[in-house]
Amino acid sequence: MATRINLGFLNGYAPSWAERIVQGSALVLGHPVDAVDLEMDLPRYYSADRGQYNATLILAGLLRHHSDPDSKIVGITRVDLFIPVLTFVFGQAQLDGPGALVSTHRLRSEYYGLPRDRERLVERTIKEVVHEVGHSFGLVHCPDYNCVMHAATYVEDVDLKSSRFCPSCEAQLQVDVPRPPQTA
Amino acid sequence: MKNGKKILIVDDELSVRNSLREWFLEDGFAVETAEDGNAALQRMHSGPYDIVIIDLKMPGMDGITLERRIREIDKDAAIIILTAFASVETAVEALKLGAFDYVTKPVDPDELSNTVRNALKQRHLEAENTRLKAKVSELTLPSPIIGDSSRMRRVLEMISTVAGTDANVVIRGESGTGKELIARAIHSQSERRFFPIVAVNCGSIPETLLESELFGHEKGAFTGAQYRRKGKIELAHGGTLFLDEIGDIPTKMQVDLLRVLETRRFHRLGGNQEITSDFRLVCATNRDLEALIEEGTFREDLYYRINVFVIDLPPLRDRPDDIPALTRHFIEKYAHAMGKPVKDVSAEVEALLVSYSWPGNVRELENAVERAMVIGREPSIQPEDLPLPLARSEAEPEGSSLAAIERRHIERVLRAEKGNITRAAAALGIDRGTLYNKLRRYDIERL
Numbered sequence: 001m002a003t004r005i006n007l008g009f010l011n012g013y014a015p016s017w018a019e020r021i022v023q024g025s026a027l028v029l030g031h032p033v034d035a036v037d038l039e040m041d042l043p044r045y046y047s048a049d050r051g052q053y054n055a056t057l058i059l060a061g062l063l064r065h066h067s068d069p070d071s072k073i074v075g076i077t078r079v080d081l082f083i084p085v086l087t088f089v090f091g092q093a094q095l096d097g098p099g100a101l102v103s104t105h106r107l108r109s110e111y112y113g114l115p116r117d118r119e120r121l122v123e124r125t126i127k128e129v130v131h132e133v134g135h136s137f138g139l140v141h142c143p144d145y146n147c148v149m150h151a152a153t154y155v156e157d158v159d160l161k162s163s164r165f166c167p168s169c170e171a172q173l174q175v176d177v178p179r180p181p182q183t184a
Numbered sequence: 185m186k187n188g189k190k191i192l193i194v195d196d197e198l199s200v201r202n203s204l205r206e207w208f209l210e211d212g213f214a215v216e217t218a219e220d221g222n223a224a225l226q227r228m229h230s231g232p233y234d235i236v237i238i239d240l241k242m243p244g245m246d247g248i249t250l251e252r253r254i255r256e257i258d259k260d261a262a263i264i265i266l267t268a269f270a271s272v273e274t275a276v277e278a279l280k281l282g283a284f285d286y287v288t289k290p291v292d293p294d295e296l297s298n299t300v301r302n303a304l305k306q307r308h309l310e311a312e313n314t315r316l317k318a319k320v321s322e323l324t325l326p327s328p329i330i331g332d333s334s335r336m337r338r339v340l341e342m343i344s345t346v347a348g349t350d351a352n353v354v355i356r357g358e359s360g361t362g363k364e365l366i367a368r369a370i371h372s373q374s375e376r377r378f379f380p381i382v383a384v385n386c387g388s389i390p391e392t393l394l395e396s397e398l399f400g401h402e403k404g405a406f407t408g409a410q411y412r413r414k415g416k417i418e419l420a421h422g423g424t425l426f427l428d429e430i431g432d433i434p435t436k437m438q439v440d441l442l443r444v445l446e447t448r449r450f451h452r453l454g455g456n457q458e459i460t461s462d463f464r465l466v467c468a469t470n471r472d473l474e475a476l477i478e479e480g481t482f483r484e485d486l487y488y489r490i491n492v493f494v495i496d497l498p499p500l501r502d503r504p505d506d507i508p509a510l511t512r513h514f515i516e517k518y519a520h521a522m523g524k525p526v527k528d529v530s531a532e533v534e535a536l537l538v539s540y541s542w543p544g545n546v547r548e549l550e551n552a553v554e555r556a557m558v559i560g561r562e563p564s565i566q567p568e569d570l571p572l573p574l575a576r577s578e579a580e581p582e583g584s585s586l587a588a589i590e591r592r593h594i595e596r597v598l599r600a601e602k603g604n605i606t607r608a609a610a611a612l613g614i615d616r617g618t619l620y621n622k623l624r625r626y627d628i629e630r631l
Binding site for chain 2: 050056082083084085086087088089092093094095135140141151153154
């Protein structure tokens, strides 16, 4: 059965490559993916001490907007995210839950003092969206370096892995969340 | 896929507990949380946990106290301390108490992942180390000590008693009674079992070589000393030094040995460097050391130094009840070594073996069984497979007293009649009362 996945670009974040994220993640996930606009009171989740936004609170706020049990919501934002005990996170998801959150802030090459690289940003964002949706489908981190569910604590880790599930995670996904038949 | 590991997070801040919980759930851990030390200790009782993450500063019981209390419940859990920069000194104190590591808040995700991964790796290595040590113990166990007679049971009890101590031991017994086997059993049951047991037969090495054998030598110490060589005392460091035939050690070397036993320090021959060796000494002898002291060939002070704990090994003729079990043990040993089917012994052979006086003790029995296994063609060992002195052993050994011959004969008949007094008395041609009197006089146990 298909699970609709809504990619919620937060607060007018509308990059020109948004459609490529939708198509790229739909291709890997095999579930219908749509882009939606979402308005949230982001400043409310800002921590002046950290100079970052609290991912846990944003995700909780995101889920207050979400009521359809047959779909999932993935917030995409450009702000830098943290969870209280960690210095930063690329994203966060509820394991086997309805929602997830991804930040493109540290996926940009400019953040690391490198020239702007849109293709790389698109590729990294697709991987992070698929990774967090994988968690929301109940998948945990995978020891296979090539699998999209491999844990990434550096952006280089994101670049090293592929955007696809390894056979083991793919098999688990098929058991837990069977995909709809693919049409040509 | 879940990783099968269990983690407990102890922090008074709900947001920290929740964010760490989510983080580790995504890593495949089974995660539980506790808001303070008391809740954590309750959870520990329903553990065990692979990893416990503790916030150092909590109201009520602080992280250090909690760590100490957890260690009383579970000494193996890997403890990781969460701390602020300001409390790093206390975190170091936590490390001294046995915490695996500490991380400062907020922690870099990569650092947290690495710390947890390393903690799991260490736990895995420790568990593997324990498992391998157990395996090594199992593989290095000496040959089993066979014997269920009361005297051998007493010997086994003494081995268990002394093995746990570092006391010097003297094993006394006739040649072939298995003194080295007893020494190895003491070593294998001791805390020193993961270090070597080094055996030296003081009686079989010429006096001129024994000193170098025991103490080692430096290059050029004497003609022919082309290389530095460690001696047996040095090689036994951490383990057990087994000096067989200690009664044969030359008088001059007794002084040197006594000095080593008092200080655990010595020099290699021709060397200036003082060497320390921590070993446990086990000696064996088939000679009467007290008589040697009387003769003036064994030093009294060395005798008292080595003679802390004495184990007397009975000769085989004094424990005939153990002969059938020993025979079966050697048959299985040589059947395995020779790739032959396991044999048994005919009733006639068993009677011969039990009645023989075994001047060469267990070693002679083993040799007899080995010989019989080599030359025997029948499924069971026959009298003709045995060495000649044994095959003729119906005759009593020369020099036996009449009482000894009578005692052995009564024992043989009792065994043949499986302990039945009436039948044994009839076979012996005496009445039951007389037989009972003789059993008492010779201290013969009924079967």
